[in-house]
Structure formats: C-alpha cells, structure tokens
Amino acid sequence: MEIVAFLFVALCGFVFGSFFVVVGIRLPKRESFVTERSRCPKCCKRLNWFELIPVLSFLCLKRKCGQCNHKISSIYPLMELLTAILFAMSYLIFGWKLELMVALLFSSLLIICLVTDLFYMMIPNRLLLFFLPLFIILRTVEPLEPWWDPFQGALVGLLLPLLVIILSRGGMGMGDMKLFGLLGLVLGTTKLLLCFVLACIIGAVIGVLLIAYQRVSLGKPIPFAPYIVIGAWIAYFNGDNLIDLYITRFITFY
Template identity: 40%
Template sequence: MILTFVIIFGLMIGSFLNVCIYRIPREESIVYPRSRCPNCKHQLRFWENIPVLSYLFLRGQCSSCKTSISSRYIFVELLTALLFILLYNHYGWSLDFLMSIIFSCIILVITFIDIDYQIIPNQLLLIGLIPAVYQIISVGFRNSSLYFIGAVGLGLGILLISLIGNILFKKESMGMGDVKYAALIGLLLGWQNGLLAVFLAFLSSAILILILLPLGKISFGQRIPFGPFLSLGTIIALLWGPIIIRIYLNLVL
C-alpha cells in the first residue's frame, strides 16, 4: 500500500518537475498560470494533467493544436517515480526519505535544465541546502566537519579542474554552476561519498565522450554539460556509496 502511494506520489511530483524544468530557465512562475501547451497556449484540463496516462491517452499530442508533446515529459515522470521507489527501499518511511526525495527532485531539475541550457540555477542550489543542513544536524557537530571538508574539497577540486581545462582548451570548460553543485554534493554526502560521486561523474562522462566522438556526435574540445554526470554520480553514491567504497577497499587492501 505504501509503495503504491510512493509510486503515485513520484509520478505526480515528476509532472510538477516538468513544469519547473520548463519555467525556471525562462524566469516564469512555477505556480501560476496552470500548465498549458507551449505552442497554442491551450490551458490543460484536469484529465490532461494526469501523469503518464494523459500522455498515452492523447498519443503524445496536444488535444487542441495536435502539436507533438516531447516524450521527455513522461520520461521525467517515470524517472521520478523510480527514484522515489529506490529511496523508499533504502531509507524506509522516515525523515531521511523525505529529505532524500527533496534532493533527488533538485537533482532531476538541475540535470535537465543543464542539458537544455548548460546552466545550473542558483535558486535550486539554495533549496538544496535544506537537506544538506538536515544531514549535518543529523550526524551531529562532532562528525559535521567531514561534510564541510567535502563541500570545500569538492568545490575547490572542480574549480581547479575547470581552470586547467580553460588553459588547455582556451575556453571555458566548466561553469561556476558545476563548482557550486559539487560543493553542495560534498556538503550533503561528506567527503568520501562526495568524492565517489565526482569520480563516477568523470568516469561516466569519459565513457560517453569515447562513444560519441567516433560516431561524430560531438567534436574534440566541445563543451558538454557536466551537471547530469554529477547528478548520476550523486544518486549512485547516495544509494550505494558505502557498499561501493567497501568493495573497493577490500580489493586494494
């Protein structure tokens, strides 16, 4: 019963995240007006806002002008529900679960905005401080230094890599949004899991580049958004970080 609620809740929140992804970069209100077709401005009726089902029922088209609706809308809804399931299985019904879904929502919005515009809005990072501060309070003052070290270390590390990239490629390789995002990740995960998240981000981005370069999809030196890779690494570290670190230490020690 609870799992069913988590899935439905995840789909509903995913629908709202689509609104955030579309409106925040345009500096529009995420509350008003109600959702509408970006082409003909048709205001969506209640049943046209039902996650997943409305997309399938309308066959991926606006009911008014018949303009195709991006399949990414349904993808974000399903991805949000999947993340909520994974987080619920990991944390159970707890305050930790609530804070983790807040951060996962921020991660999803950052990811798709960065893909579209190569920016990471500051207001999203500020909201991310809510679960980060909760994490620091929950671990206690004595252990909180590990999280501040993570924030400073990851932020400065990404900044240094960015400066080196600027010199090598003679153009901006990473934005300050990536630096601030990495610092937030370190503040939330601590230095160990934060370092794992950044490592996984570089690993996954390198793999994708090695795949896309020979296919001619990108050119050498072309800037690609790094935020989505940081998001992927963060989710993996959040859910399975201690297990991965333990396996690694058992292999090398």
C-alpha cells in the first residue's frame, strides 16, 4: 500500500510539473493557462494528448515539435522530473500528514518561480498573492514552534533583502524580496536565515564560475531565484540537521 501511495504522489508530481511549466511561461505574459490547450511556441500547433505525456513525449518526439521541428526546451522534462522527485520526497518525509500539503504547495511555488525567473527574470506578484493565503491558513492550522515564528520569519524575509537592496542599490530585485517574505512564512525565522545564507553562497559561487567560463559578462544581471529555490529546498527539507550540525560542530567548539 505504501509503494502504491508513493507512486501515486510521484505520478502527480509529473503531471503537475508539466502544468507548472505552462503556468510559469504564460503567467508573466497574462495568457490563460486554464482554458487554452498547450501548443508549440513557434507554429502554435495544439498538442495532442500523446504529445503531453510528461518526459516520455519529450523523448519520443526527439526534443522537437512534430510539425515544425522547433526545438523543445529541456526545461519541460527537467521541471516535470524535479517536481515528481520533490513530491515523492515530501511523501517519504511527512507521510499523510498536514505538513505534506505544506510541502507540496511549497515545492509547487518554487517550481513556478524557477520557471518564471529563468524565462523572464521576474517573479509575478499574482503568483505570490495566490500562495500567500494558502500558507497563512496552513501555518495557522499546522503552526511552527513558537506559533508566531512564521509571521516573524515573513517579516525578516522582507526586511533582510530590503536592506540588501538599499545598501547595494539594486543588487537584489523586489520580486526576490517578496519571495523571501513568503518563504519566511513557511520556513520560520531560523530556516529563513539559513535559506538566505545558502542562496547567497550558492549564487556567489555559481556567478563566479559563470563569469570565469565567460557564460555571462561582469555586471550583467542573472536570475537569482534559482539560488533562492535551492536554498529554500535545502532549508525546508534538511534545515534542522544543518542547524544542529552548525551548533554542535562550530558554536560548541568555539
């Protein structure tokens, strides 16, 4: 029974992952992602059901549109696979608990933010506003310890990036600041700070590598949301272990 539930959640991840890519691409352009069927971005051919099977369709079509041979972005299967992994991981960690709903919505938000930032270097306000009441309700019903920590985390998540924006004169976008505020509501204060530190470290390391290999030029803006997403996932799923490790190995040592 457990294996059936695990496979069901993973399958839902594949299906929703495909939908999240469509949302991430269409939402910033204010295009409908509910009533309009998926189509080729070049020739606008509407896709048949067998062209919408997550990952498999991408492989069977050999990464091309069946009509115009336009190359299909690898982001589609990658996000589908990543969503399935995150959904399955959430089930393995939390089981059929209310926190599973938090984990699934949290992963959904981050996947869509990842897509929007990679394609447009923006995080739509409408996306954050959609998830905001859901997380408020869930953190009220399934609170952290202490109960007010999510709201303190949200405040810190807004103020800390705002300080960076002011001091660096635009080194971080307002969309990133709003995203951190929403993440603080889910993670709480301590894990939000861990997420922020991890995002900055990962962003700095990858940024230096991209510049060193001349993939981006110095001073050119690059999407920061992918690093926030990685930091948020690490903090949410493994934050307690990392914080305990830091306290026992470093703070206790000194």
